[in-house]
């Protein structure tokens with residue numbers, strides 16, 4: 001088994017930058033309205049939403065077509081469920097659209113209300129599937145350290161960040177935590193990306209052997225790790241990992257909750273990194289976050305096993321009141337239509353050039369050890385010493401200071417574990433707005449440098 005999350009914490013100084021006491025003392029940032037990529041707080045300040053909220057408002061804050069789609073559906077039929085042989089037209093159309101957009105082999109969609117629920121449902125589906133195949137022991141999950149997969153009891157067990165587990169008695173399910181594919185922080189000296197990927201794949205194989213392959217059901221991964229620090233996989237990583245998983249008949253669950261729908265410059269993160277998933281989880285940009293909705297996407301092979309087993313048991317006993325909610329489904333369907341009509345994928349690809357240039361330029365700053373991006377997601381890694389990559393003491397919360405300084409320059413970004421600062425703006429951002437955003441980040445870095453030096 002891999003090392004515990006406590007060790008991860010020490011190694012990367014993973015710290016939360018806020019807590020309930022801070023929240024009480026300083027109060028929240030209250031957002032009152034939005035337009036395009038901008039939001040206004042209750043003091044009248046206009047900010048660029050450089051994180052698209054929580055990596056989700058792809059179409060910005062004033063897409064009227066989504067408001068109209070919700071209004072129309074509310075008027076026609078505000079509620080119907082998808083439990084016990086019921087369905088509604090928007091949910092059916094959305095399922096068809098999602099399957100048509102999804103990577104090959106994906107044939108079915110199951111609706112829930114959030115990313116956490118999607119991951120929880122994917123876990124249950126994997127277990128049910130292995131029970132259907134008579135593989136009662138094959139139940140363990142593999143997650144990567146620093147992964148974020150949600151906060152519910154099962155999904156939170158896969159979220160390999162100490163702050164999401166400490167105090168909550170997690171993990172509650174059997175999880176193997178394997179190494180973070182973060183070349184900058186985890187590679188050995190002079191190890192190339194390919195060599196690093198080979199080592200991680202070998203290590204993964206050993207962990208599977210140690211755990212007993214007959215007990216390992218699935219590997220879950222975000223194509224780009226989001227909340228753990230916007231970490232892109234090293235070259236060759238996913239092809240080497242997939243070869244190991246195939247050898248031991250272990251399913252690949254791609255958590256596309258952040259990466260899905262254009263974020264990485266392709267419709268799916270799986271396309272960007274040549275991943276062939278058995279199951280995909282989606283949420284967030286599925287509806288541009290205008291209403292809560294998530295989904296689990298499945299191959300037909302898995303679906304057929306579930307169908308047959310549910311026949312044996314008498315019921316597929318999982319579903320929920322709001323799964324496939326017609327208003328959320330109508331908004332999601334309209335979101336997907338907008339993505340297609342505006343060719344959002346190629347828009348992101350075109351914008352990613354400027355985005356990459358501006359992030360890369362930050363690497364010249366004395367506080368930035370590494371900068372990285374793909375599509376319209378990226379991060380900088382804050383260091384005390386560029387050469388040794390030494391971090392500032394956790395208690396200095398330097399990344400959080402940069403986040404706050406950026407806010408003073410009217411740009412909202414996010415401090416991440418490991419003293420990173422992440423950027424994930426709405427996909428509709430334009431080049432001049434990318435400049436506006438990174439000019440502010442540059443100024444924030446200068447402010448914090450000056451403060452540290454004074």
Ligand SMILES: Cc1ncc(COP(=O)(O)O)c(C=O)c1O
Pocket residue numbers: 054114115116117119148149150151222226227255256257258283284
């Ligand atoms: C990759 C990933 N999976 C799952 C989730 C959980 O989604 P939600 O917050 O909608 O429950 C998140 C949330 O940030 C995420 O980034």
